[in-house]
Amino acid sequence: MGRGSRPAGVAGRLPQPEETSTTTVVPPARGPAEAGADRSHRRKSPYPYWFYVPAAVIYTALFVVPTFASFYFSLTRWTLDSSQFIGLDNYTEFFRDPQLVKGLINTFIYAVLTSGAKVVLGMALGVLLTSQVVGRGYLRSVVFFPVLVSTVGVGITFQALLNPFSGMVNDTLRWAHLPAPGWLTDPSLSLYSVAFVDIWKGVGLATVIYMAGIVSIPAEYREAARVDGANAWASFRRITLPLLWPATSTVIILSFIGGLRSFELIWAMTRGGPGFSSDVIASVIYKQYQAGFYGLSTAGNVILFVIVTALVVPLSRWLARKEVEL
Structure with missing residues (x-):
């Protein structure tokens, strides 16, 4: 091998950059x-x-x-230590008793009246208390305060205020030389008087729900409507009212269920009287329990459960579908 010759294995290799021994293993x-x-x-x-x-x-x-268990015991005549299966006799007796039927009718009237008033008044107060009205924070506290008070306490208080002989309301009406009706003793007024107190107590919660819905509406929508020349009523009807539909649905469902299940306020103010004029289904059921008709009252509970479910479930679905359409 000459001085200028190279090894056979290296003869064809060109100079390469420095090779590293690090290798990266890529998983399959x-x-x-x-x-x-x-x-x-x-x-x-x-x-x-x-x-x-x-x-x-x-x-x-x-x-x-x-x-x-309620479904079973509604088909029996039972006491605390025994029961006898009687089939649908309790349900038959329920719809034959005029007192129970009157309570069922009053329940629907009470539920529709209170829920409708809470929607209207709650929306109006919600719009007012989210505007630039003077004393807005104080008014919010005043409107919501009745919600925090015990229902029984409210009933006892208004029972005293609406007393036809010594109540402050009738004393004021007499002082003004106006008629002083028997708010809780007149059969034609007793149910509506209790409904008025229920509205006064529950409208604060509806107002808070509407206030939350109004605050969540982007301000850009109202600004765009103002630029287009819409007045306050047009802005409310075209923007605020449709976008408040979720709040309206919530208020309707909560108020309607509360109206169908109402008991404490009616019992505290009138105990269903005078006669059966202000009885609702819950107060009638309670009276049946007091009288010892446990099976009949249990059947009434089952009927109330079925009524609430049969009305509220389709109503909630319709309200949800209406919200999607809007």
Whole structure:
């Protein structure tokens, strides 16, 4: 081998940059089937569902079991230590009793009247208390305060205020030389007097719901309407009212359910009287329990549950569908 010759293995190589010994190992790509199987395996882990168990046990013990027990006992004539199966006799007796039918009719009147008034007054107060009215914070507190007061306390207070002989309301009317009716003793006025007190007590919650809905409406919508020349009424009708539909749906559902299940205020103010003029289904059921007709009163509870469910579920679905259309 001559001085200028190179080894055979190196003869054809050109000078190369410095080579590093570090190598990166890329894992093989996983197919979609394998990735999906892994995710499915993670989703099927039962661990998260164990957190539902305490709530499910409480719900079953306090709602499901009593509900099915009520359905059974409504078909019996029962006392605290015995029961006799009588089929649908309790339901037949329920619809034959004029007192129970009167209470059912009064319940619908009371629920429609109170829920409708709370929607209208709550919306009006919500618009007022979100405007630049003087003393806005104080007025908000005044409107919401009745919601915080005990229902029984409100009933006893207004029972004294509406007393036909010594109540402050009638004393004021007599002083002004105006008629002083028997608000709670006149059969034609007693139910509406209690409904008025219910509206006074519950309109604060409806107002708060409407205030939250009005505040959530973007200000740009009103500004655009103002630029287009819309007055306050047109802005309310075209912008505020449609966008308040979720709040309106909430107020309608809550007020209607509360009206159908009303009991405490009526019992505190009139006990269903005079006669049966202000009885609602809940007060009639309570009287039946007091008289010892447990099976009949249980059937009344079942009927009230069915009525509330049959009315509220379609109503809520209709309101939700109306919201989507708007």
